Amino acid sequence: MTAVSPLRFPVVALVASAGGLDALSQVLGPLPADLPAAVLVAQHLDPSRTSQLTAILARRTALPVGEAADGGELVPGAVLVVPAARHLLVTSAARIGLLDTGALPPARPSADLLLATLAVTCGARALAVVLTGRGTDAQIGIRAVVHCGGTVFAQDEGTSAHFGMPGAAIGTGLVRAVLPLAEIGKAIVDHVGRYS
Known part of the structure:
Protein backbone atom coordinates (compact mmCIF):
# COMPACT_ATOMS: atom_id res chain seq x y z
CA MET A 1 0.00 0.00 0.00
CA THR A 2 1.30 3.45 -0.90
CA ALA A 3 -0.33 6.37 0.89
CA VAL A 4 -1.05 9.62 -0.94
CA SER A 5 0.81 12.33 0.91
CA PRO A 6 -0.28 15.95 1.20
CA LEU A 7 3.38 16.93 1.55
CA ARG A 8 5.49 17.93 -1.41
CA PHE A 9 8.78 17.30 0.40
CA PRO A 10 10.31 14.37 2.32
CA VAL A 11 10.29 14.12 6.10
CA VAL A 12 13.16 12.38 7.90
CA ALA A 13 12.54 11.04 11.40
CA LEU A 14 15.66 10.32 13.47
CA VAL A 15 14.78 8.15 16.48
CA ALA A 16 17.19 7.17 19.25
CA SER A 17 17.56 6.31 22.89
CA ALA A 18 20.70 5.46 24.92
CA GLY A 19 23.79 6.81 23.17
CA GLY A 20 21.64 9.00 20.97
CA LEU A 21 23.27 12.38 21.49
CA ASP A 22 26.51 11.35 19.79
CA ALA A 23 24.66 9.47 17.05
CA LEU A 24 22.30 12.36 16.32
CA SER A 25 25.22 14.80 16.25
CA GLN A 26 27.09 12.67 13.73
CA VAL A 27 24.05 12.25 11.50
CA LEU A 28 22.99 15.90 11.56
CA GLY A 29 26.53 17.29 11.28
CA PRO A 30 27.07 16.65 7.56
CA LEU A 31 23.55 17.57 6.45
CA PRO A 32 23.54 20.71 4.28
CA ALA A 68 8.66 21.21 18.18
CA ALA A 69 5.53 23.14 19.20
CA ASP A 70 1.94 21.96 19.19
CA GLY A 71 0.32 23.07 15.95
CA GLY A 72 3.70 23.93 14.41
CA GLU A 73 4.42 23.34 10.76
CA LEU A 74 7.00 21.07 9.18
CA VAL A 75 9.21 22.92 6.72
CA PRO A 76 12.06 21.64 4.58
CA GLY A 77 15.55 22.55 5.70
CA ALA A 78 14.73 22.64 9.42
CA VAL A 79 15.05 20.27 12.38
CA LEU A 80 12.37 19.94 15.06
CA VAL A 81 13.20 18.16 18.32
CA VAL A 82 10.43 16.48 20.30
CA PRO A 83 10.39 18.03 23.79
CA ALA A 84 10.78 15.90 26.91
CA ALA A 85 7.56 14.51 28.41
CA ARG A 86 5.69 14.87 25.09
CA HIS A 87 4.84 12.54 22.23
CA LEU A 88 4.85 13.99 18.72
CA LEU A 89 2.23 13.19 16.11
CA VAL A 90 2.26 14.32 12.49
CA THR A 91 -1.42 15.25 12.37
CA SER A 92 -2.20 16.52 8.87
CA ALA A 93 -0.60 18.45 6.04
CA ALA A 94 2.75 19.33 7.60
CA ARG A 95 1.35 19.98 11.10
CA ILE A 96 2.62 18.83 14.50
CA GLY A 97 0.57 17.59 17.41
CA LEU A 98 2.07 17.17 20.89
CA LEU A 99 0.60 14.97 23.60
CA ASP A 100 1.57 14.84 27.26
CA THR A 101 3.18 11.49 27.97
CA GLY A 102 1.83 10.89 31.47
CA ALA A 103 3.76 9.26 34.28
CA LEU A 104 4.19 5.79 32.79
CA PRO A 105 5.94 4.38 29.73
CA PRO A 106 5.84 3.76 26.73
CA ALA A 107 9.21 5.26 25.95
CA ARG A 108 9.14 9.06 25.95
CA PRO A 109 8.91 10.43 23.38
CA SER A 110 7.55 7.40 21.54
CA ALA A 111 9.22 6.58 18.24
CA ASP A 112 6.35 4.23 17.41
CA LEU A 113 3.71 6.98 17.70
CA LEU A 114 5.77 9.45 15.69
CA LEU A 115 6.55 6.96 12.92
CA ALA A 116 3.02 5.58 12.64
CA THR A 117 1.55 9.04 12.14
CA LEU A 118 4.39 10.05 9.84
CA ALA A 119 3.66 6.98 7.73
CA VAL A 120 -0.01 7.75 7.16
CA THR A 121 0.53 11.45 6.48
CA CYS A 122 3.74 11.33 4.43
CA GLY A 123 3.53 7.99 2.62
CA ALA A 124 6.47 7.39 0.31
CA ARG A 125 8.11 10.66 1.39
CA ALA A 126 8.70 9.32 4.92
CA LEU A 127 12.21 8.20 5.87
CA ALA A 128 12.69 6.62 9.30
CA VAL A 129 16.24 6.32 10.65
CA VAL A 130 16.61 4.10 13.73
CA LEU A 131 19.71 4.91 15.74
CA THR A 132 21.34 3.51 18.86
CA GLY A 133 19.14 2.73 21.83
CA ARG A 134 17.93 0.11 24.25
CA GLY A 135 14.58 -1.63 23.86
CA THR A 136 12.39 -2.09 20.81
CA ASP A 137 10.73 1.33 20.34
CA ALA A 138 10.31 2.06 16.59
CA GLN A 139 9.75 -1.59 15.67
CA ILE A 140 6.00 -1.07 15.20
CA GLY A 141 6.42 2.38 13.69
CA ILE A 142 8.72 1.22 10.92
CA ARG A 143 6.16 -1.42 9.95
CA ALA A 144 3.73 1.45 9.38
CA VAL A 145 6.30 3.46 7.42
CA VAL A 146 7.00 0.59 5.03
CA HIS A 147 3.31 -0.34 4.79
CA CYS A 148 2.58 3.19 3.56
CA GLY A 149 5.43 3.20 1.03
CA GLY A 150 8.19 4.87 3.06
CA THR A 151 11.78 3.86 3.69
CA VAL A 152 13.74 2.76 6.77
CA PHE A 153 17.46 2.96 7.53
CA ALA A 154 19.09 1.57 10.67
CA GLN A 155 22.46 2.04 12.37
CA ASP A 156 24.67 -1.04 12.28
CA GLU A 157 25.70 -2.99 15.36
CA GLY A 158 29.37 -2.07 15.13
CA THR A 159 28.77 1.65 15.55
CA SER A 160 25.78 1.48 17.93
CA ALA A 161 26.39 2.22 21.60
CA HIS A 162 23.29 0.07 22.25
CA PHE A 163 21.88 -2.19 19.55
CA GLY A 164 18.40 -2.82 20.99
CA MET A 165 16.41 -0.38 18.86
CA PRO A 166 18.29 -0.79 15.57
CA GLY A 167 18.53 -4.55 16.10
CA ALA A 168 14.77 -4.81 16.65
CA ALA A 169 14.17 -2.75 13.51
CA ILE A 170 16.53 -4.88 11.44
CA GLY A 171 14.85 -8.01 12.80
CA THR A 172 11.60 -7.06 11.04
CA GLY A 173 13.24 -7.57 7.65
CA LEU A 174 11.89 -4.19 6.53
CA VAL A 175 15.03 -2.03 6.80
CA ARG A 176 16.22 -0.82 3.40
CA ALA A 177 19.82 -0.14 4.49
CA VAL A 178 21.88 -1.02 7.57
CA LEU A 179 24.64 1.57 7.77
CA PRO A 180 27.58 2.56 9.95
CA LEU A 181 26.98 5.87 11.70
CA ALA A 182 29.45 7.79 9.55
CA GLU A 183 27.52 6.91 6.36
CA ILE A 184 23.99 7.73 7.47
CA GLY A 185 24.14 11.48 6.79
CA LYS A 186 25.19 10.98 3.16
CA ALA A 187 22.57 8.27 2.71
CA ILE A 188 19.89 10.70 3.92
CA VAL A 189 21.08 13.40 1.50
CA ASP A 190 21.09 10.93 -1.40
CA HIS A 191 17.66 9.60 -0.52
CA VAL A 192 15.87 12.94 -0.12
CA GLY A 193 17.58 14.28 -3.25
CA ARG A 194 15.42 11.92 -5.31
CA TYR A 195 12.38 14.02 -4.45
CA SER A 196 13.79 17.41 -5.43
Missing part, protein backbone atom coordinates in the same frame (compact mmCIF):
# COMPACT_ATOMS: atom_id res chain seq x y z
CA ALA A 33 21.69 23.88 5.27
CA ASP A 34 19.57 23.57 2.10
CA LEU A 35 18.43 19.99 2.76
CA PRO A 36 15.15 19.62 0.83
CA ALA A 37 13.47 17.76 3.70
CA ALA A 38 12.05 18.42 7.13
CA VAL A 39 13.78 16.56 9.98
CA LEU A 40 12.18 15.32 13.20
CA VAL A 41 14.28 14.15 16.16
CA ALA A 42 12.84 11.86 18.84
CA GLN A 43 15.38 11.02 21.55
CA HIS A 44 14.20 9.24 24.69
CA LEU A 45 14.53 11.76 27.52
CA ASP A 46 13.93 11.80 31.26
CA PRO A 47 10.72 13.85 31.56
CA SER A 48 11.70 15.09 35.02
CA ARG A 49 14.87 16.83 33.82
CA THR A 50 15.39 19.92 31.69
CA SER A 51 16.71 18.88 28.31
CA GLN A 52 19.53 20.68 26.50
CA LEU A 53 19.19 18.46 23.42
CA THR A 54 17.87 21.18 21.11
CA ALA A 55 20.61 23.65 22.05
CA ILE A 56 23.36 21.04 21.72
CA LEU A 57 22.20 19.83 18.31
CA ALA A 58 21.85 23.42 17.07
CA ARG A 59 25.59 23.87 17.60
CA ARG A 60 26.41 20.72 15.63
CA THR A 61 24.58 21.20 12.33
CA ALA A 62 24.18 23.86 9.65
CA LEU A 63 20.41 23.33 9.74
CA PRO A 64 18.26 25.49 12.01
CA VAL A 65 17.18 23.43 15.04
CA GLY A 66 14.17 24.20 17.22
CA GLU A 67 11.88 22.52 19.69
Whole structure:
Protein backbone atom coordinates (compact mmCIF):
# COMPACT_ATOMS: atom_id res chain seq x y z
CA MET A 1 0.00 0.00 0.00
CA THR A 2 1.30 3.45 -0.90
CA ALA A 3 -0.33 6.37 0.89
CA VAL A 4 -1.05 9.62 -0.94
CA SER A 5 0.81 12.33 0.91
CA PRO A 6 -0.28 15.95 1.20
CA LEU A 7 3.38 16.93 1.55
CA ARG A 8 5.49 17.93 -1.41
CA PHE A 9 8.78 17.30 0.40
CA PRO A 10 10.31 14.37 2.32
CA VAL A 11 10.29 14.12 6.10
CA VAL A 12 13.16 12.38 7.90
CA ALA A 13 12.54 11.04 11.40
CA LEU A 14 15.66 10.32 13.47
CA VAL A 15 14.78 8.15 16.48
CA ALA A 16 17.19 7.17 19.25
CA SER A 17 17.56 6.31 22.89
CA ALA A 18 20.70 5.46 24.92
CA GLY A 19 23.79 6.81 23.17
CA GLY A 20 21.64 9.00 20.97
CA LEU A 21 23.27 12.38 21.49
CA ASP A 22 26.51 11.35 19.79
CA ALA A 23 24.66 9.47 17.05
CA LEU A 24 22.30 12.36 16.32
CA SER A 25 25.22 14.80 16.25
CA GLN A 26 27.09 12.67 13.73
CA VAL A 27 24.05 12.25 11.50
CA LEU A 28 22.99 15.90 11.56
CA GLY A 29 26.53 17.29 11.28
CA PRO A 30 27.07 16.65 7.56
CA LEU A 31 23.55 17.57 6.45
CA PRO A 32 23.54 20.71 4.28
CA ALA A 33 21.69 23.88 5.27
CA ASP A 34 19.57 23.57 2.10
CA LEU A 35 18.43 19.99 2.76
CA PRO A 36 15.15 19.62 0.83
CA ALA A 37 13.47 17.76 3.70
CA ALA A 38 12.05 18.42 7.13
CA VAL A 39 13.78 16.56 9.98
CA LEU A 40 12.18 15.32 13.20
CA VAL A 41 14.28 14.15 16.16
CA ALA A 42 12.84 11.86 18.84
CA GLN A 43 15.38 11.02 21.55
CA HIS A 44 14.20 9.24 24.69
CA LEU A 45 14.53 11.76 27.52
CA ASP A 46 13.93 11.80 31.26
CA PRO A 47 10.72 13.85 31.56
CA SER A 48 11.70 15.09 35.02
CA ARG A 49 14.87 16.83 33.82
CA THR A 50 15.39 19.92 31.69
CA SER A 51 16.71 18.88 28.31
CA GLN A 52 19.53 20.68 26.50
CA LEU A 53 19.19 18.46 23.42
CA THR A 54 17.87 21.18 21.11
CA ALA A 55 20.61 23.65 22.05
CA ILE A 56 23.36 21.04 21.72
CA LEU A 57 22.20 19.83 18.31
CA ALA A 58 21.85 23.42 17.07
CA ARG A 59 25.59 23.87 17.60
CA ARG A 60 26.41 20.72 15.63
CA THR A 61 24.58 21.20 12.33
CA ALA A 62 24.18 23.86 9.65
CA LEU A 63 20.41 23.33 9.74
CA PRO A 64 18.26 25.49 12.01
CA VAL A 65 17.18 23.43 15.04
CA GLY A 66 14.17 24.20 17.22
CA GLU A 67 11.88 22.52 19.69
CA ALA A 68 8.66 21.21 18.18
CA ALA A 69 5.53 23.14 19.20
CA ASP A 70 1.94 21.96 19.19
CA GLY A 71 0.32 23.07 15.95
CA GLY A 72 3.70 23.93 14.41
CA GLU A 73 4.42 23.34 10.76
CA LEU A 74 7.00 21.07 9.18
CA VAL A 75 9.21 22.92 6.72
CA PRO A 76 12.06 21.64 4.58
CA GLY A 77 15.55 22.55 5.70
CA ALA A 78 14.73 22.64 9.42
CA VAL A 79 15.05 20.27 12.38
CA LEU A 80 12.37 19.94 15.06
CA VAL A 81 13.20 18.16 18.32
CA VAL A 82 10.43 16.48 20.30
CA PRO A 83 10.39 18.03 23.79
CA ALA A 84 10.78 15.90 26.91
CA ALA A 85 7.56 14.51 28.41
CA ARG A 86 5.69 14.87 25.09
CA HIS A 87 4.84 12.54 22.23
CA LEU A 88 4.85 13.99 18.72
CA LEU A 89 2.23 13.19 16.11
CA VAL A 90 2.26 14.32 12.49
CA THR A 91 -1.42 15.25 12.37
CA SER A 92 -2.20 16.52 8.87
CA ALA A 93 -0.60 18.45 6.04
CA ALA A 94 2.75 19.33 7.60
CA ARG A 95 1.35 19.98 11.10
CA ILE A 96 2.62 18.83 14.50
CA GLY A 97 0.57 17.59 17.41
CA LEU A 98 2.07 17.17 20.89
CA LEU A 99 0.60 14.97 23.60
CA ASP A 100 1.57 14.84 27.26
CA THR A 101 3.18 11.49 27.97
CA GLY A 102 1.83 10.89 31.47
CA ALA A 103 3.76 9.26 34.28
CA LEU A 104 4.19 5.79 32.79
CA PRO A 105 5.94 4.38 29.73
CA PRO A 106 5.84 3.76 26.73
CA ALA A 107 9.21 5.26 25.95
CA ARG A 108 9.14 9.06 25.95
CA PRO A 109 8.91 10.43 23.38
CA SER A 110 7.55 7.40 21.54
CA ALA A 111 9.22 6.58 18.24
CA ASP A 112 6.35 4.23 17.41
CA LEU A 113 3.71 6.98 17.70
CA LEU A 114 5.77 9.45 15.69
CA LEU A 115 6.55 6.96 12.92
CA ALA A 116 3.02 5.58 12.64
CA THR A 117 1.55 9.04 12.14
CA LEU A 118 4.39 10.05 9.84
CA ALA A 119 3.66 6.98 7.73
CA VAL A 120 -0.01 7.75 7.16
CA THR A 121 0.53 11.45 6.48
CA CYS A 122 3.74 11.33 4.43
CA GLY A 123 3.53 7.99 2.62
CA ALA A 124 6.47 7.39 0.31
CA ARG A 125 8.11 10.66 1.39
CA ALA A 126 8.70 9.32 4.92
CA LEU A 127 12.21 8.20 5.87
CA ALA A 128 12.69 6.62 9.30
CA VAL A 129 16.24 6.32 10.65
CA VAL A 130 16.61 4.10 13.73
CA LEU A 131 19.71 4.91 15.74
CA THR A 132 21.34 3.51 18.86
CA GLY A 133 19.14 2.73 21.83
CA ARG A 134 17.93 0.11 24.25
CA GLY A 135 14.58 -1.63 23.86
CA THR A 136 12.39 -2.09 20.81
CA ASP A 137 10.73 1.33 20.34
CA ALA A 138 10.31 2.06 16.59
CA GLN A 139 9.75 -1.59 15.67
CA ILE A 140 6.00 -1.07 15.20
CA GLY A 141 6.42 2.38 13.69
CA ILE A 142 8.72 1.22 10.92
CA ARG A 143 6.16 -1.42 9.95
CA ALA A 144 3.73 1.45 9.38
CA VAL A 145 6.30 3.46 7.42
CA VAL A 146 7.00 0.59 5.03
CA HIS A 147 3.31 -0.34 4.79
CA CYS A 148 2.58 3.19 3.56
CA GLY A 149 5.43 3.20 1.03
CA GLY A 150 8.19 4.87 3.06
CA THR A 151 11.78 3.86 3.69
CA VAL A 152 13.74 2.76 6.77
CA PHE A 153 17.46 2.96 7.53
CA ALA A 154 19.09 1.57 10.67
CA GLN A 155 22.46 2.04 12.37
CA ASP A 156 24.67 -1.04 12.28
CA GLU A 157 25.70 -2.99 15.36
CA GLY A 158 29.37 -2.07 15.13
CA THR A 159 28.77 1.65 15.55
CA SER A 160 25.78 1.48 17.93
CA ALA A 161 26.39 2.22 21.60
CA HIS A 162 23.29 0.07 22.25
CA PHE A 163 21.88 -2.19 19.55
CA GLY A 164 18.40 -2.82 20.99
CA MET A 165 16.41 -0.38 18.86
CA PRO A 166 18.29 -0.79 15.57
CA GLY A 167 18.53 -4.55 16.10
CA ALA A 168 14.77 -4.81 16.65
CA ALA A 169 14.17 -2.75 13.51
CA ILE A 170 16.53 -4.88 11.44
CA GLY A 171 14.85 -8.01 12.80
CA THR A 172 11.60 -7.06 11.04
CA GLY A 173 13.24 -7.57 7.65
CA LEU A 174 11.89 -4.19 6.53
CA VAL A 175 15.03 -2.03 6.80
CA ARG A 176 16.22 -0.82 3.40
CA ALA A 177 19.82 -0.14 4.49
CA VAL A 178 21.88 -1.02 7.57
CA LEU A 179 24.64 1.57 7.77
CA PRO A 180 27.58 2.56 9.95
CA LEU A 181 26.98 5.87 11.70
CA ALA A 182 29.45 7.79 9.55
CA GLU A 183 27.52 6.91 6.36
CA ILE A 184 23.99 7.73 7.47
CA GLY A 185 24.14 11.48 6.79
CA LYS A 186 25.19 10.98 3.16
CA ALA A 187 22.57 8.27 2.71
CA ILE A 188 19.89 10.70 3.92
CA VAL A 189 21.08 13.40 1.50
CA ASP A 190 21.09 10.93 -1.40
CA HIS A 191 17.66 9.60 -0.52
CA VAL A 192 15.87 12.94 -0.12
CA GLY A 193 17.58 14.28 -3.25
CA ARG A 194 15.42 11.92 -5.31
CA TYR A 195 12.38 14.02 -4.45
CA SER A 196 13.79 17.41 -5.43
